[in-house]
Amino acid sequence: MINLLNAKIEPEIWLCDILLCMNELVYGLSALGISLNSVQLGQFETYYQELVDYNSRINLTAITEYKDVQIKHFLDSVSLVLAGIKGDEKLLDVGSGAGFPGLPLKILFPAIQLGLLEATQKKARFLSEITVKLGLSGVEIISQRAEDTAQNPLYRQKYSLVTSRAVADMATLAELTLPFCAIGGRVIAPKKGDIEEEMDRAATAVKKMGGRVFKVIKVELPGLEDGRKLVLLEKISNTPALYPRRAGIPAKTPLI
C-alpha cells in the first residue's frame, strides 16, 4: 500500500468534498493500493476544471467528460506507477501536451522534480498556468522540441525517469527520450494494443541510443481494460553525441 496520507494540507488550496469528487479516479487508484489525501483530490479537481475551461479556448484534448478525464487522463497517467516510480525521481515528460502523464504523477508524488517538455507554446502556457494554480513547486516547463533540448548539456542524460505518452512510435520515441536518461535511468512509454511489430522496429533505435528494452507491463485497471501496456526501457550506456538528430528527422526517418 502506497501511503499518501501524510502530505501537509495547505488551506489556500481549494478542497473538494472528498465524498463527491473524483470517484472514478479514487476507485481506479484503490486497485493500485493508492489513496489520495484531500489536497491531492482538490488538485485533481482543479486540474479538471482548468483543463476544460482552457480547452474551450485552446484545443488541448478531445477528452473532456468528467468521468473520461478521470480515467483516460488521470488514472492512465498514474498507472505508470506499475512500472515502479520512486517518490524522489528527476522526471522529464516529453511531449507533455496538457500535462500527461507528468502532472498527475507530480500530484501523487510531490517530491518529484518534474520537467514538462512541450514544443507547442500555447500548450506550454497552459502547463505554466496550471502548475501555479495547483500550487506545485519543483516543476520546470520547457517549451522546445525534444531534439533540441536533448543536445543541451543542462538536460542531456540528466533524468532518472523519462515518460512520454502518445507522442510517437517506439523507434522515434527512443530517439526523443533515451538521450535525456542518465545511465541507470528508465523510460516509461504507455502504449495500447498489439505492439510486437512496433517493438521489433524500435530495436535498432533503442540500441543506438544506449538503451535496452527492460520489460513490457500489462495495465489492467477499472475503465482501462483495453490492452494498455507500459514499455520500460533502461539506459545502459551513453547516447552518442550524434543523437538525437535534427528536429523532425527522428519522426521522418526513424532508425529502423
Ligand code: SAM
Ligand atoms: N502526452 C500528452 C498526452 O498523452 O495527452 C500529449 C500527447 S499529444 C498527442 C503529443 C504532444 O507531443 C503534442 O502536444 C506535441 O506538441 C508534442 N510533441 C510532439 N513532438 C514533439 C517534440 N519533438 N518535442 C516536444 N514536443 C513534441
